[in-house]
Amino acid sequence: MTRKLLTGNGAAAWGARLANVDYVPAFPITPQTEIIETIAAWSDAGEIPARMVTLESEHSMITAAGAAAATGVRVFTATSSQGLLYGMEMVYTVAGWRVPLVMVNVSRGVAAPLTLESDHNDIMAARDSGFLQIHCSTCQEVLDSVLIAYRLAEDKNVRLPVIVNLDGFYLSYTREPVEIPEPEAIRKFLPAFDTKNSKFRASTPTSQAVAVLGGSPYSYFRYETHLAAMQAIDVYGDIAKTFSQQFGRNYPAIEAYRCEDAEIVYVMIGSFSTKAREAVDQLRQTGTAVGLVRPRLLRPFPTKELQKVTAGKQGIAVIDQNISMGKGGVLHTEVASALYGKSNAPKILTSFIGGLGGRDISAEEFYEMVKVTKQAINDGVTPEPRLLYTRDEYREMQKLQAIAHVEREELETTQ
């Protein structure tokens, strides 16, 4: 085992390397490029046996990835944002093929307006596809999650593709100390790809991914995909346990940090959750009983685990780095649906939407979210969802609009 400084992208590439992947269809997109550049360099130098092919689009890339997995090799691929959306037809499609592969998504906000910086709307768009989703908060977790993801995808009771998600910039370009396990140890954890379930061979004619006529067979295949995803909760739990026993790093489906005696918990995913963790530590020092609930697994959604860790709390503050136009935060909706009507569920569920397009969420804002949630508990009234946006930001925005010759008079006169 070596410990070295790696970016999130570097950690993702190491995950693929240690998983001994056979095939890497690729297409470059910021901020994912470093992953495929790293793998290309290893491949060119003969350090890894994987075959890499650059396709002409993400749509083709995901098609090739699924097709290769359907033929019977271990496949790794990676994308981000617009690329994920461009390939979205195939994200849904290859999940329906029931082929195991791992795709890393480096989260980045989606257009319009176009941005290079991070939020979770891209990955949320893939939420209902049948791809399972693991969300990372550190570079170490990225490497480890890629390895866990292969075992999960290839489990005979699951056999679904998995997305490992990391935040652009905040993880992708940020170096942190990462332990790189020995290949020998990985071989014990992740056996060679078993082609038993997916293959095209001359001796065994197979028609994969065929159409259906009528709602009944369609419903059957779709429900079965859902059931496989649901199976993945327990399967994931077992894999995480094995991983923990072997490597000493613990990745439960839901990370619960200082939750036991907490009155209020933050719920959030991704790299900014370490900031929430910091806020928990700081608030605890001032006597406020706060905890952090971080779903690592977003699909399947660990409903029971969430119910358990939040049972008896007074309030939950959900922080969404995404926005569903016309509804609000996606994670907030997920949490609400998991807890509604449960006798032990917290009465107050506040919703905060922030960190869109790479906007920071400051320590002050984390403290303030707890304050707002506390107030709501005292009042017994859940406030409206809150967009994390300050008067200064709005003022700056108005300056930009002045440069863009946006006519504001109309608004001012009608108010």
Place this chain on the structure above:
Amino acid sequence: MYRIRFHGRGGQGMKTASRILGTAFFLECFEVQDAPRYGAERRGAPIFSYVRASRSPINERGVITNPDLIVVADDSLIPIPAAGVLQGITDNTTLLINGHDDANTWKHRLNINCKVLILPVTEEVEDRAELPFVGSACVGAAARLIGVITEENLVEAVNDEISSLGADLIKQNIDQATQAFELMAKHEGLVKESTSKTPLDYEQPEWINIPFENASISAPTIHAAATSVEVRTGLWRTLRPVINYDRCKNCWWVCSTICPDSAISVNEKSEPVIDYDHCKGCMICVARCAPHAIETIPEQLAQEKEKQTA
């Protein structure tokens, strides 16, 4: 936790500087986070990178807004607001400037009370975008100011991060780093670890509800032509092209046509005129001017001359 920010221009090796310092901390068994701030990473344009280091796991993320040490590789960036060099500076911050002017001059100029140290520019170069080894010198100085990094680990970190450059360049970078390390000996340990903002002393964020504004206002549309002239890309310039009108043949179609930035216009006397607010200093005009009527002057020098004549 230590929080260090490096500011420089694209081409001056700020990403490498943060990586070297990050690796040096790592070799001292610190938990580390280092990252470049990507954006318009263009030669000559302002760029920054940052390093966090702590004995315990680091939970903070993103851009450092409360730096303990700000390292400025190129002092010409300090007065440029867009470069954000002074963002989050307090009296507890240490400001390390690679430049000619002394510390007091900067304190007066910037009206600041923090500790200011000068890393003397060892050799003046014509093109500041190619300031040699400035990144390594900055790291060497920073390492000593922080005081928890040994010279041995500094050298190893430089080696680790630029191993692909070849023996000569590695040696020169190491020399620069260790010289700067020596130079800051009397300030060893000047930079102290700071704590995080606590819930007791934090400033309440002034959240607002953004008002609804209809699409004529709130769509990402620019309702005017050529608003980009408000972006002063002249700040990127490290070399300045200056037209010697005695030699200029008024063949303005050459320099004015080939300037990629439309920064050379022609006046009523058919003379080419350079728009220094926007000229990025690429020097294509210098290279292509047949009568050699455009000279190259280091931007720093040109600005000093301007100040004197003003």
Place this chain on the structure above:
Amino acid sequence: MNEVVMQHMTDLPSTHLLGTGTPMCSGCGGLEALHEIYDVLGKNTVFVNAAGCMTLLSVYPFTPFRGSWLYTAMASAPAGAQGVRDALDILLEQKCIKKEEDLEVVVLTGDGSAYGMGLSATSGAIERGLDFIYICYDNEGYGNTGQQFSAATPHAAKTATSRGSSGFAGYKKDLFSIWAAHKPSYVATVIGSEPLDLARKIEKAKQMKGPRLIIALAPCPPGWDFNPRDTVDIGKLAVKTGVWPLKEYIDGKVIHNIPHHRVPVEDYLQKQGRFVHLFTPKRNEEMLNEMQARVDAYWDAVSE
């Protein structure tokens, strides 16, 4: 090369691989071409299919293939072929499968995908030198959705989205030349109504490596509006009139089967309902002349 085998109609296979019972329309010119092609390619193939009429060949739990099949999506069948080919090569390299287990990877799409949405993926696959065969069944419109015009629809044809008095205003895209411009190993046009020519070309393609691309004109009874019994007649007329040139691109050159005696284009047009407005209520002399002139000009250029 086994070309000698295919000298006479009697050399063609007498037993057929493609299973019966498919949901393709009665008299389908595309299915006719496919079943002839399949006989030559053999069952050690994996078809990678894009959205189109032939998607319905394999509808759970029925498949007519004795080999394998993968449905992808409308835009990316060649990328699916890339994934399958690369995976098979990896498995061969790793000795996970034996040579006898290898498959010929065959993309199967309609003209909607080949001429339009899938063109970028095809271009990419050719440029990467992918070892595959591409079969396009070209029925000159989006047939599976009710024959709206596509980039393969010929001038003046009435379609579900060109019902006006002059039919489709555009012209059929020259996919053969677009493909050939990529300099692949082989490009050929075929038609099911000329089975010997088709079999020879498929046999030839089968012996080669790299990108090999085939366009099969597919007379379409419902889409072109003719009686299913006329599929072969119309196909033969497409060739005899010179409307559908049988040609090959190989070693950088285009080789034509030049018709000995070209018959008038209108002989082909008047058999199809989609062109009936050129003849009734009044003969559209101008348009018929223009269409004849275009075909003449094509063959004049060929013989130069």
